[in-house]
């Protein structure tokens with residue numbers, strides 16, 4: 001039994017992961033930024049810690065206090081913030097040094113990164129390949145430009161932290177809001193009766209994909225194997241996790257059909273916007289093709305994913321789950337109640 005603090009416990013990955021940790025009988029504390037989701041965590045046997053990762057008034061953030069008060073063994077970071085080093089890594093190193101000075105074990109830390117770090121390409125690669133450095137074949141999309149450096153700092157922290165990086169591919173399944181970028185447009189147009197869809201994507205994009213249950217179980221495996229795979233200079237504790245590589249165009253077609261678009265209907269892919277707005281950058285990230293496996297995660301972490309054969313093949317399940325989440329998000333934004341599905 002490990003005492004784990006999940007930073008971002010109510011997020012898409014963080015909530016499933018926290019539930020998986022409880023299923024494996026670990027003690028789970030989870031951060032949320034306000035009290036709205038406190039009961040959700042409590043009802044799922046997760047102790048809520050409320051607050052931002054960085055306090056605004058120079059006081060010690062609640063999650064750092066929690067690490068000390070509750071003798072946390074491993075911190076898992078699921079925030080998408082850009083200044084991870086200053087906001088999370090360095091404070092953790094300070095706490096861990098205090099423990100080391102007392103002869104206690106180093107604090108564990110797992111950073112959830114992402115496979116966009118490789119940049120876009122079709123060549124086979126692996127988690128031992130350089131990502132986001134000068135010698136890399138491709139450079140990461142601008143939206144996550146700082147992430148490879150964070151990964152590097154995490155790996156370099158081995159003297160003071162038992163630290164690892166887990167790199168999921170694009171996550172699907174459940175109500176995940178990441179896919180809103182494209183699915184919201186497709187769904188809305190199909191609902192309006194459109195017989196032709198125009199999508200801002202490259203038809204030849206082939207992303208790596210992973211179901212949210214499988215990234216959750218990969219993170220649990222990393223928590224449980226952390227002491228074996230990290231904390232020493234001669235280790236390279238970076239683990240890619242993916243379960244399929246699929247045509248993005250086919251994923252979109254299958255989604256469109258599942259929400260009512262005619263089979264074989266016309267879909268035009270017009271390429272990705274090249275601008276620098278957040279939406280443009282996100283479209284560019286979405287068009288990242290990846291060809292990597294998860295051999296080291298399977299062998300070293302003992303990770304055994306369960307959600308074969310993939311996103312497009314299971315779209316009859318996943319489209320409905322996404323629609324429910326999308327309608328809920330829309331109604332929440334309006335302050336109302338969700339009434340119907342596919343109406």
Ligand SMILES: NC(=O)c1ccc[n+]([C@@H]2O[C@H](COP(=O)([O-])OP(=O)(O)OC[C@H]3O[C@@H](n4cnc5c(N)ncnc54)[C@H](OP(=O)(O)O)[C@@H]3O)[C@@H](O)[C@H]2O)c1
Pocket residue numbers: 007008009010011012013014031032033034051052053054078079080081112113114115167168169170171172178
């Ligand atoms: N989803 C994917 O396809 C995917 C793929 C590869 C990598 N990743 C990475 O995996 C991580 C989790 O992704 P996700 O899809 O689960 O994202 P998400 O649903 O947006 O969850 C992010 C979590 O981080 C919390 N958070 C954000 N900023 C924070 C701050 N300043 N202080 C405290 N908490 C903060 C959020 O809290 P609130 O609940 O208060 O918003 C939320 O719980 C991210 O780093 C993401 O880049 C995701």
